[in-house]
Amino acid sequence: MGNTTQASAGTLESNDILVVIAPGNGGEATVSVESIVMKQFGPAIIATIQASLAEHGLGGVTVTAQDKGALDCTIKARMEAAILRYKELHS
Amino acid sequence: MNRCRTMLFMPGNNPGMLASAGSLGADIVIFDLEDAVAQAEKDTARILVRNTLTYLKPATEVTVRINALDTPYWKDDIDAAIQGGAEYILAPKCAQASDVHTLMGAIEEAEARTGTTKKLLLIALIESALGVENAFALATSHPRLTGILLGAEDLTAELGAKRTAVGQEILYARSRIVMACRAAGIKALDTPFPFVTDLEGLAADAAFSAQLGFDGKAVISPHHVHAVNEAFSPTAEQVRWAERVMVVARRAKEEGKGAVSLDGMMIDLPIIKRAERILSRAADTTETCNA
Numbered sequence: 001m002g003n004t005t006q007a008s009a010g011t012l013e014s015n016d017i018l019v020v021i022a023p024g025n026g027g028e029a030t031v032s033v034e035s036i037v038m039k040q041f042g043p044a045i046i047a048t049i050q051a052s053l054a055e056h057g058l059g060g061v062t063v064t065a066q067d068k069g070a071l072d073c074t075i076k077a078r079m080e081a082a083i084l085r086y087k088e089l090h091s
Numbered sequence: 092m093n094r095c096r097t098m099l100f101m102p103g104n105n106p107g108m109l110a111s112a113g114s115l116g117a118d119i120v121i122f123d124l125e126d127a128v129a130q131a132e133k134d135t136a137r138i139l140v141r142n143t144l145t146y147l148k149p150a151t152e153v154t155v156r157i158n159a160l161d162t163p164y165w166k167d168d169i170d171a172a173i174q175g176g177a178e179y180i181l182a183p184k185c186a187q188a189s190d191v192h193t194l195m196g197a198i199e200e201a202e203a204r205t206g207t208t209k210k211l212l213l214i215a216l217i218e219s220a221l222g223v224e225n226a227f228a229l230a231t232s233h234p235r236l237t238g239i240l241l242g243a244e245d246l247t248a249e250l251g252a253k254r255t256a257v258g259q260e261i262l263y264a265r266s267r268i269v270m271a272c273r274a275a276g277i278k279a280l281d282t283p284f285p286f287v288t289d290l291e292g293l294a295a296d297a298a299f300s301a302q303l304g305f306d307g308k309a310v311i312s313p314h315h316v317h318a319v320n321e322a323f324s325p326t327a328e329q330v331r332w333a334e335r336v337m338v339v340a341r342r343a344k345e346e347g348k349g350a351v352s353l354d355g356m357m358i359d360l361p362i363i364k365r366a367e368r369i370l371s372r373a374a375d376t377t378e379t380c381n382a
Contacts (some may be wrong), residue, residue, distance in 0.1 A: 015106045015107030016106050069148070070147075072111075072146070073142040074106040077106075077141075080138050080142075084134065085134070085270075
């Protein structure tokens, strides 16, 4: 049985990113990223994830992301889907 | 709708394929939210398709295949297509004119709500016996219906027919749809060739489809694009013939003659129209090559 408190979106396929959002400690969001392009784009990926959380008004969560070379619009799409799923779980 | 020799299906939840869609040579790409997307991923695919359209702006025209009217997804799919700025909606399982009216009602409502000035056009996917029987009623059901695509897999499953590379089992449906679309003045679009690795069968099928009068054909693999584009493009020999016909026709008009002949063939209005169609298609092909 899957974890019923966390929400995810995306895949581990090439050009995609798998993001998992779980409840945090209530403070600022924690973002952890693994990426095949961490050296080049790590800070940009983290910034996109944080911007998505801010845009959708979601704080105090833990985001874990495994990136396989996703474009920015894909990261945004996967974050939006995961955030909507997370909010539905916790509504 | 202008060039539509090939309409390439791309799975709506695959970011890599969506990103590359515009560079694969198809005249139109179809971002598929229906059969290519698992039930549990309808929401993620819809958002991904909207973002790909919004941020990447593919170099070709884009159709979004929405989910069918009997699902809870189709209205949200329409919203995503409008927000992303797609050119067309491909609506599956259209069987009667009222289906088109329902879809267009929702599209117009969504366009008004979002304040967009771009008007989505609709392509109806006919994939049932009832849909084939109602082809003309469907084809004339709404001014923003721009084409009909035949979906032979569901159709032959319903008929209990065996789907073959030669396609005798769908000849009636194909002919019926071409006839209905021509009578209605909209595009006739042929079903994909389903045998992915049979490239010889594909070339024969596409050539036959063009011979029947279809304007283009859906394809399910990027490897099919070139052969289908070629089948729906006039050959150099056809273009030369059409140019000669137009020269002869112009001269006859200037000289006040009725029918004239070229290479022993009488050149009258139907022949001139055929020549014009070949030249129009050739111009489309040139634009594609230069794009």
